[in-house]
Amino acid sequence: xAPKIIDREARRKEILMAAMKVSAAKGIKNVKIDEIAEAAxxxxxxxxxxxxxxxxxxxxxxxxxxxxMEKIMAQKMFRAVTPQDxxxxxxxxxxxxxxxxDNDLVALMIDVWAEGIRRDNKELLKIFNMKxxxxxxxxxxxxxxxxxxxxxxxxxxxxITVAGLLLATFDGIMIQWLLDSENTDLKxxxxxxxxxxxxxxxxxxxx
Amino acid sequence: xAPKIIDREARRKEILMAAMKVSAAKGIKNVKIDEIAEAAxxxxxxxxxxxxxxxxxxxxxxxxxxxxMEKIMAQKMFRAVTPQDxxxxxxxxxxxxxxxxDNDLVALMIDVWAEGIRRDNKELLKIFNMKxxxxxxxxxxxxxxxxxxxxxxxxxxxxITVAGLLLATFDGIMIQWLLDSENTDLKxxxxxxxxxxxxxxxxxxxx
Amino acid sequence: xAPKIIDREARRKEILMAAMKVSAAKGIKNVKIDEIAEAAxxxxxxxxxxxxxxxxxxxxxxxxxxxxMEKIMAQKMFRAVTPQDxxxxxxxxxxxxxxxxDNDLVALMIDVWAEGIRRDNKELLKIFNMKxxxxxxxxxxxxxxxxxxxxxxxxxxxxITVAGLLLATFDGIMIQWLLDSENTDLKxxxxxxxxxxxxxxxxxxxx
Amino acid sequence: xAPKIIDREARRKEILMAAMKVSAAKGIKNVKIDEIAEAAxxxxxxxxxxxxxxxxxxxxxxxxxxxxMEKIMAQKMFRAVTPQDxxxxxxxxxxxxxxxxDNDLVALMIDVWAEGIRRDNKELLKIFNMKxxxxxxxxxxxxxxxxxxxxxxxxxxxxITVAGLLLATFDGIMIQWLLDSENTDLKxxxxxxxxxxxxxxxxxxxx
DNA sequence: CATGAATGAGTCTTCATTCAT
DNA sequence: GATGAATGAAGACTCATTCAT
Numbered sequence: 042x043a044p045k046i047i048d049r050e051a052r053r054k055e056i057l058m059a060a061m062k063v064s065a066a067k068g069i070k071n072v073k074i075d076e077i078a079e080a081a082x083x084x085x086x087x088x089x090x091x092x093x094x095x096x097x098x099x100x101x102x103x104x105x106x107x108x109x110m111e112k113i114m115a116q117k118m119f120r121a122v123t124p125q126d127x128x129x130x131x132x133x134x135x136x137x138x139x140x141x142x143d144n145d146l147v148a149l150m151i152d153v154w155a156e157g158i159r160r161d162n163k164e165l166l167k168i169f170n171m172k173x174x175x176x177x178x179x180x181x182x183x184x185x186x187x188x189x190x191x192x193x194x195x196x197x198x199x200x201i202t203v204a205g206l207l208l209a210t211f212d213g214i215m216i217q218w219l220l221d222s223e224n225t226d227l228k229x230x231x232x233x234x235x236x237x238x239x240x241x242x243x244x245x246x247x248x
Numbered sequence: 249x250a251p252k253i254i255d256r257e258a259r260r261k262e263i264l265m266a267a268m269k270v271s272a273a274k275g276i277k278n279v280k281i282d283e284i285a286e287a288a289x290x291x292x293x294x295x296x297x298x299x300x301x302x303x304x305x306x307x308x309x310x311x312x313x314x315x316x317m318e319k320i321m322a323q324k325m326f327r328a329v330t331p332q333d334x335x336x337x338x339x340x341x342x343x344x345x346x347x348x349x350d351n352d353l354v355a356l357m358i359d360v361w362a363e364g365i366r367r368d369n370k371e372l373l374k375i376f377n378m379k380x381x382x383x384x385x386x387x388x389x390x391x392x393x394x395x396x397x398x399x400x401x402x403x404x405x406x407x408i409t410v411a412g413l414l415l416a417t418f419d420g421i422m423i424q425w426l427l428d429s430e431n432t433d434l435k436x437x438x439x440x441x442x443x444x445x446x447x448x449x450x451x452x453x454x455x
Numbered sequence: 456x457a458p459k460i461i462d463r464e465a466r467r468k469e470i471l472m473a474a475m476k477v478s479a480a481k482g483i484k485n486v487k488i489d490e491i492a493e494a495a496x497x498x499x500x501x502x503x504x505x506x507x508x509x510x511x512x513x514x515x516x517x518x519x520x521x522x523x524m525e526k527i528m529a530q531k532m533f534r535a536v537t538p539q540d541x542x543x544x545x546x547x548x549x550x551x552x553x554x555x556x557d558n559d560l561v562a563l564m565i566d567v568w569a570e571g572i573r574r575d576n577k578e579l580l581k582i583f584n585m586k587x588x589x590x591x592x593x594x595x596x597x598x599x600x601x602x603x604x605x606x607x608x609x610x611x612x613x614x615i616t617v618a619g620l621l622l623a624t625f626d627g628i629m630i631q632w633l634l635d636s637e638n639t640d641l642k643x644x645x646x647x648x649x650x651x652x653x654x655x656x657x658x659x660x661x662x
Numbered sequence: 663x664a665p666k667i668i669d670r671e672a673r674r675k676e677i678l679m680a681a682m683k684v685s686a687a688k689g690i691k692n693v694k695i696d697e698i699a700e701a702a703x704x705x706x707x708x709x710x711x712x713x714x715x716x717x718x719x720x721x722x723x724x725x726x727x728x729x730x731m732e733k734i735m736a737q738k739m740f741r742a743v744t745p746q747d748x749x750x751x752x753x754x755x756x757x758x759x760x761x762x763x764d765n766d767l768v769a770l771m772i773d774v775w776a777e778g779i780r781r782d783n784k785e786l787l788k789i790f791n792m793k794x795x796x797x798x799x800x801x802x803x804x805x806x807x808x809x810x811x812x813x814x815x816x817x818x819x820x821x822i823t824v825a826g827l828l829l830a831t832f833d834g835i836m837i838q839w840l841l842d843s844e845n846t847d848l849k850x851x852x853x854x855x856x857x858x859x860x861x862x863x864x865x866x867x868x869x
Numbered sequence: 870c871a872t873g874a875a876t877g878a879g880t881c882t883t884c885a886t887t888c889a890t
Numbered sequence: 891g892a893t894g895a896a897t898g899a900a901g902a903c904t905c906a907t908t909c910a911t
Contacts, residue, residue: 049895051317052895066366067366068277068362068363068366070275070277070278071277071366073879073880073881074880074882075880075881083277083896083897084896084897085881085898086882086883086884086896086897086898086899087880087895087897088896089881089882090896091884094881094882095880095882097880107316111884112285124371146327148365148366149336151361151362151365152362153894154358154423154426154427155275155358155362156275156401157427157903158275158426158427159273159274159275159278159355160354165422171427171428172427172428172431173425175427175428176428176431188899198257198440199436199440202433202436202437202440203440203444205424206417206420206421206437206440206441206444207422208424209416209417209419209421209423209424210416210417210419210420211420211455212416212419212423213413213416213417213418213419213420214412214413214416216361216416216417216419217382217412217416219361219365219378220361220365220378220382221378221379221382221383222366223414224379224383226409228262229386229406229409230409230412230413233405233406233409233410233413234413236448237405237410237413237445237448237449238444238448239448240447240449241444241446241447241448242444242447245267268880280904280905280906281905281907282905282906285873289871290872291871291872292872292873292874292906292907293873293874293907294870294871294872294873295870295908296872296906296907296908297870301906301907302905302906302907417906428899440881467727475839480780481780482776482777482779482780483757484689484691484692485691485780487883487884487885488884488885488886489884489885492894497892497893498892498893498894499885499886499891499893499894499895500886500887500888500893500894501795501891501892501893501894503887504888504891504892508780508885508886509884509885509886523897532883562779562780565772565775565776565779566776568771568772568837568840568841569689569773569776570689571841572769572772572840572841573687573688573689573692573769585841585842586841586842586845589838589841589842590842590845606822612854612858613758613850613854616847616850616851616854617858618840618853619835619846619851620831620834620835620851620855620858622834622838623831623834623838624827624830624834625830625834626830626831626833626834626837627827627829627830627831627833627834628729628792628826628827630830630833631777631796631826631829633775633779634775634778634779634792634796635791635792635793635796635797638793638797639826643820643823644823644826644827647819647820647823647824647827648827650862651819651824651827651859651862651863652858652862653862654861654862654863655857655858655859655860655861655862656849656861670874694900694901695901695902695903696901696902704875704876705876705877706876706877706902706903707875707876707877707903707904707905708874708875708876709903710902710903710904711874711875715902715903716901716902716903788871796910841890
């Protein structure tokens with residue numbers, strides 16, 4: 042009896058969030074299980090009731106983070122109608138993701154990349170594939186660009202390549218901002234990027 | 249005496265190079281002193297004759313890496329005359345840096361960022377400051393853009409911001425390429441970036 | 456009230472049996488409380504309602520096992536009349552104990568010895584004393600031998616020593632059988648042992 | 663330079679001996695690496711310079727022990743000429759092995775059996791096979807018995823089975839002695855066993 | 870100077886035991 | 891009474907660093 046209404050899923054998430062918080066602050070490789078436990082407000086052993094190893098927490102953090110980012114982006118672009126507006130929405134969602142209170146979560150991204158690059162992280166590959174993630178992102182942005190081309194607002198560009206470039210810029214700025222948020226004006230950067238990009242891809246509507 | 253000093257310096261460099269090689273392949277945090285020693289062809293204890301700690305090797309690797317990158321870039325841009333050519337040269341040097349035989353050195357960049365972001369790496373801060381590094385890079389690119397504006401080829405853009413964006417794009421593409429070199433065509437990317445950027449920043453020369 | 460007590464006793468026995476089953480299969484030291492609980496079909500906490508510690512389960516298992524063995528032996532020898540028949544009966548009961556369905560229970564014996572040997576297992580000594588167990592066994596066998604001597608069928612042997620030897624042989628064969636049942640023919644072994652032993656202890660009935 | 667004349671093999675043996683000593687006293691499963699290190703007079707980490715895991719130490723201990731036993735037995739039987747003398751020599755060597763100063767090494771045997779029985783100890787099987795060990799021993803004893811039969815001193819017995827029985831008796835007595843050395847007179851036991859066995863297997867030389 | 874054997878602080882992980890429900 | 895979630899003490903193992911040769 043006593044079904045013990047403890048929502049395992051919820052508890053797991055709690056621990057995951059705590060893990061992400063400390064991982065972001067110190068770097069995944071530098072976090073101790075003890076620290077995660079303390080941050081989550083549970084005993085060390087409890088961690089292992091929900092995750093089988095440190096590595097698994099790590100993988101789950103990344104998945105969680107990526108899903109989180111995707112959700113944010115999807116929400117922002119929901120209302121936008123024209124391709125230009127959609128791109129603007131993207132810029133804003135990314136700008137906010139950086140500034141967000143969960144801000145240091147973004148630092149996790151670096152660790153995600155670092156691990157993703159090392160080919161021998163089998164454990165990580167079991168859970169997800171960084172390549173696929175980027176492919177999905179590129180596809181998402183490409184769709185917008187294609188729409189713009191079809192509508193005649195954008196010129197005949199290689200959509201996949203431009204999409205890659207746009208995402209790359211996001212990532213790169215994110216890094217600069219993490220390294221030196223004081224000298225990186227996200228708002229201005231977003232505006233300049235939008236302006237320059239538009240000039241670069243807009244269809245010539247001369248005379 | 250002098251030769252002795254040179255010997256020491258040479259040996260130190262050898263170890264450093266070996267350290268960078270293995271670090272790039274496995275990720276800085278995952279490299280053991282033993283591995284560095286083996287890669288350098290020296291005994292484990294010898295490492296400590298030239299570096300006081302692992303952390304110091306780590307810091308020295310980063311400095312070495314950044315200087316290496318800067319040198320490459322400087323060489324490429326040396327011959328270029330017009331601002332456009334200089335930007336093209338930059339694109340090429342960056343493209344080559346990626347494809348280079350030292351290719352996995354680029355993977356180090358990720359680790360460099362990761363460490364740079366963590367505020368608590370006092371040891372690293374003693375040696376250099378990631379902020380400064382980016383400031384220098386931005387300054388370098390800004391100078392080219394300013395030149396173009398002065399010459400009337402580029403429109404009145406916020407040079408620092410555009411410089412940041414350009415560097416960001418480089419970094420971002422580098423990541424994509426590291427994660428998935430098969431689906432990232434550096435040549436095409438460089439071309440599209442140049443074309444789009446030029447359209448985005450060129451001065452309107454309409455009558 | 457009475458039924459309640461019986462219930463408790465029954466449940467305790469159930470857990471004990473489950474514990475013995477898994478202990479036999481994996482070795483006492485390698486069994487986890489979780490496994491016992493699962494095998495017994497109860498919750499982990501429930502175990503502690505019936506036993507105060509793992510060590511106690513362990514001790515109780517041994518006692519249970521030894522009583523079980525003694526019961527089997529007693530049953531077999533009940534009908535035998537002559538000393539020779541009694542010895543034969545012993546051989547058979549031991550042979551069956553090995554082959555029995557509870558077969559892997561026999562593996563427990565090894566663990567029983569292992570623990571019995573370590574002088575520092577205070578907990579175990581509280582419950583019973585391995586020395587006493589063997590003394591009882593030897594006494595039991597001695598009685599049969601003495602009977603044979605009194606009847607003039609066995610020669611004047613040192614009954615205690617021969618009893619010890621006989622028990623030793625049982626134990627030793629058990630080990631061989633556990634280690635390599637394919638190459639150990641229990642039936643033949645029992646027969647050869649009986650034959651040789653009889654020749655060895657029988658009274659000379661030369662003409 | 664400085665070839666560092668540290669005999670790795672010798673050091674390994676030292677650690678092994680220390681490991682066997684403490685293992686015998688407390689039971690293999692109950693020994694901590696720290697204890698082995700302390701007993702060997704080295705640091706914890708040093709253990710891992712010579713053995714890759716606790717399990718490996720365990721396996722090596724067993725191998726060492728078996729070789730030790732075999733050597734003792736071989737030495738004793740070297741001088742014996744007649745089959746009877748050889749059996750007597752065997753009895754003595756076994757008697758001595760028990761009484762030996764390395765006495766508690768014998769306790770290890772129990773752990774060896776316990777592990778040998780559990781089929782899933784892959785690590786152990788890599789190093790050696792308990793079955794083979796017993797086969798070798800049986801073969802050794804069988805040879806003596808066969809010799810006796812050929813010479814007409816022993817009757818037509820099933821040599822393999824008798825050999826197994828003899829070894830079994832050794833093992834069994836060893837256990838009794840370990841459990842209760844005070845009440846187990848090895849000398850008397852050896853004598854009685856020899857006498858009884860001889861009567862049991864000797865060829866009838868009646869006129 | 871160069872070396873690599875030795876070291877032990879630091880970590881992950883396990884599991885017997887507790888206790889709130 | 892029964893349960894299983896939570897716990898933390900305990901223990902195997904790693905690896906940067908030291909130091910005798």
